[in-house]
Amino acid sequence: xxxxxxxxxxxxxxxxxxxxxxxxxxxxxxxxxxxxxxxxxxxxxxxxxxxxxxxxxxxxxxxxxxxxxxxxxxxxxxxxxxxxxxxxxxxxxxxxxxxxxxxxxxxxxxxxxxxxxxxxxxxxxxxxxxxxxxxxxxxxxxxxxxxxxxxxxxxxxxxxxxxxxxxxxxxxxxxxxxxxxxxxxxxxxxxxxxxxxxxxxxxxxxxxxxxxxxxxxxxxxxxxxxxxxxxxxxxxxxxxxxxxxxxxxxxxxxxxxxxxxxxxxxxxxxxxxxxxxx
Amino acid sequence: xxxxxxxxxxxxxxxxxxxxxxxxxxxxxxxxxxxxxxxxxxxxxxxxxxxxxxxxxxxxxxxxxxxxxxxxxxxxxxxxxxxxxxxxxxxxxxxxxxxxxxxxxxxxxxxxxxxxxxxxxxxxxxxxxxxxxxxxxxxxxxxxxxxxxxxxxxxxxxxxxxxxxxxxxxxxx
Numbered sequence: 001x002x003x004x005x006x007x008x009x010x011x012x013x014x015x016x017x018x019x020x021x022x023x024x025x026x027x028x029x030x031x032x033x034x035x036x037x038x039x040x041x042x043x044x045x046x047x048x049x050x051x052x053x054x055x056x057x058x059x060x061x062x063x064x065x066x067x068x069x070x071x072x073x074x075x076x077x078x079x080x081x082x083x084x085x086x087x088x089x090x091x092x093x094x095x096x097x098x099x100x101x102x103x104x105x106x107x108x109x110x111x112x113x114x115x116x117x118x119x120x121x122x123x124x125x126x127x128x129x130x131x132x133x134x135x136x137x138x139x140x141x142x143x144x145x146x147x148x149x150x151x152x153x154x155x156x157x158x159x160x161x162x163x164x165x166x167x168x169x170x171x172x173x174x175x176x177x178x179x180x181x182x183x184x185x186x187x188x189x190x191x192x193x194x195x196x197x198x199x200x201x202x203x204x205x206x207x208x209x210x211x212x213x214x215x216x217x218x219x220x221x222x223x224x225x226x227x228x229x230x231x232x233x234x235x236x237x238x239x240x241x242x243x244x245x246x247x248x249x250x251x252x253x254x255x256x257x258x259x260x261x262x263x264x265x266x267x268x269x270x271x272x273x274x275x276x277x278x
Numbered sequence: 279x280x281x282x283x284x285x286x287x288x289x290x291x292x293x294x295x296x297x298x299x300x301x302x303x304x305x306x307x308x309x310x311x312x313x314x315x316x317x318x319x320x321x322x323x324x325x326x327x328x329x330x331x332x333x334x335x336x337x338x339x340x341x342x343x344x345x346x347x348x349x350x351x352x353x354x355x356x357x358x359x360x361x362x363x364x365x366x367x368x369x370x371x372x373x374x375x376x377x378x379x380x381x382x383x384x385x386x387x388x389x390x391x392x393x394x395x396x397x398x399x400x401x402x403x404x405x406x407x408x409x410x411x412x413x414x415x416x417x418x419x420x421x422x423x424x425x426x427x428x429x430x431x432x433x434x435x436x437x438x439x440x441x442x443x444x445x446x447x448x449x450x451x
Contacts, residue, residue: 013329017362020337024358027344027351028411047345054300114347116306118413121348157348185413186421249304 048111048155051123055111059252066252073141103218106131106256108138113160115248118185120160122146124254127154137216137257143245144168144223145254147216161223162188162248169214170223173207175200181208181223181242188248191224193240200238202229208242215262291319295339299346310425311432316343317404318437320361321397322384325377329365336361349412356408360400367400385441397437402430 008015059066108130112123126132128151138145138158146160159166164185170193171178179196193208206226212219224242232239259265298316306312320336340357344350368383371392385393405426413422 013333013362013365016330016333017358020333020358021355024337024340024351024355025411028355029351050299051346112303112346112348114304116304116309116312117349119349123348 048123048152051112052125052155055109055125059109062250062252065250069141070253076141102259102261104258104260106136106258107253108132108156108256109253110251111155113248113251115160115162115188118164120162121149122158122160124148124156124158124256125154126256127152127156129153132156132256133258135216135262137221138254139217139221139257140246140251140254142222142247142251144210144217144221145246145248145251148256160248161191161244161246168217168223169211170208171211172196172200172202172226173209173220177202178211178213179240189244190227191242191244193226193242194237196238196240198231198236198238202226202238202240204229215259215265217257218259287319287323290322291316291339294319295342298343303347307428307432311428312405312425313436314401314404314408314429314433315436315440317357317360317401317433318440320357320364321400321437322382325368325381325383329362332364333358333361352408352411355411356404359407360404363403364400367396371395384445385438386445390438393438394434397434398430401433401437402426405429405433 106126108124108126110122111125114120114122122138122145124132124138132148132151134148134151136148138147144161146158146163146166148156148158150157161168161181162183164183166183168181169178170181177196177200179193181191182194183191196202204226208223208226210217210219210221210223222245224244224246226240227243228241230239294316298314302313302315316339319339320332323332323335336357337354340354341350343353347353368377373392381387383393383396388396406422409422409425409429
């Protein structure tokens with residue numbers, strides 16, 4: 001017995017190594033899946049505040065660009081407003097529940113972002129205190145950025161579109177044929193559009209937008225532009241590469257969108273036993 | 279290790295971690311060369327230090343970096359592997375007369391030739407573990423090897439520069 005203990009004692013550093021390695025791999029497996037609940041990540045108070053201070057300093061240097069982007073965004077919105085503007089002193093009536101507001105929008109700022117790994121995440125400076133909930137969509141004036149994964153009181157962590165585990169229901173704008181956008185982990189400027197049947201006519205230069213089928217994004221938010229179309233290995237589907245419209249390296253200010261009817265849709269899907277994976 | 283050295287080590291660790299978290303998070307030269315400068319802290323533990331505490335501290339350091347990188351477990355797994363290999367690699371490349379008791383494996387103490395042959399394989403092992411775990415099932419082997427090789431070269435060069443600038447000979451670190 002004593003000799004066994006002595007033997008184990010002489011191996012103690014190896015045993016510790018194996019133990020810690022198993023622990024670390026367990027952490028990787030349990031925390032890096034897109035749906036997994038994340039506790040010890042950058043949304044907790046201490047790390048969140050450190051990252052926020054860092055981003056406060058860094059963002060100061062890009063204020064001019066942020067201003068410019070906001071200006072152009074405002075200009076676009078003003079144009080929209082003019083198109084549908086009410087005549088002063090007229091009475092607006094609510095006509096139908098179909099016109100009820102389905103999407104709520106909020107603003108936030110990215111305080112930490114990565115784009116060099118295969119599983120990229122981003123941290124936002126708004127949390128449950130500001131009404132952010134897991135499952136909200138994240139986008140900016142250029143296009144889709146990601147989806148909120150977990151929320152703490154003051155911060156929230158999102159899965160970037162640049163995450164091999166993230167899938168996004170999307171369609172070709174000109175002919176409405178839909179597919180799934182998924183990043184292949186290689187290059188932060190390109191992604192793949194999967195499951196587009198081979199009879200669909202897709203041209204280089206076509207715009208890809210969100211479908212609104214998922215409960216995350218409203219219809220028509222830009223994702224990117226087709227940069228190449230080829231016959232894939234699977235003869236049933238096309239092999240389409242998208243060049244993403246969002247510049248992830250310079251995204252600072254983002255919008256969050258919430259589908260107010262998501263719960264109702266979810267329970268409907270559940271009762272009819274359909275799995276909506278987006 | 280006396281008390282003054284201990285303070286110097288703690289200061290070094292804090293500085294390296296801060297630089298890693300605040301400055302180097304999104305730095306990648308040509309998209310392939312990452313810099314893991316906090317490994318310098320693990321590399322410069324004294325040679326006489328037992329491997330048990332080294333492994334434990336490395337795991338903690340890796341976990342700390344992970345929390346800020348949102349890659350829980352990746353750095354921890356790789357740093358633990360590196361700390362484990364360090365003990366055996368130090369034995370394998372020991373000079374003819376063995377090490378002095380007070381020796382620290384740093385550049386000003388040991389010279390550039392020995393230092394590169396000490397640090398480069400260890401950092402390469404770290405990078406290999408890191409990128410294999412990061413790209414599990416998605417990237418090809420070539421991409422992993424490419425990133426590991428250039429990251430380890432870049433990290434060792436940065437480590438050498440830091441030591442040339444800040445480490446003094448025979449005075450703690």
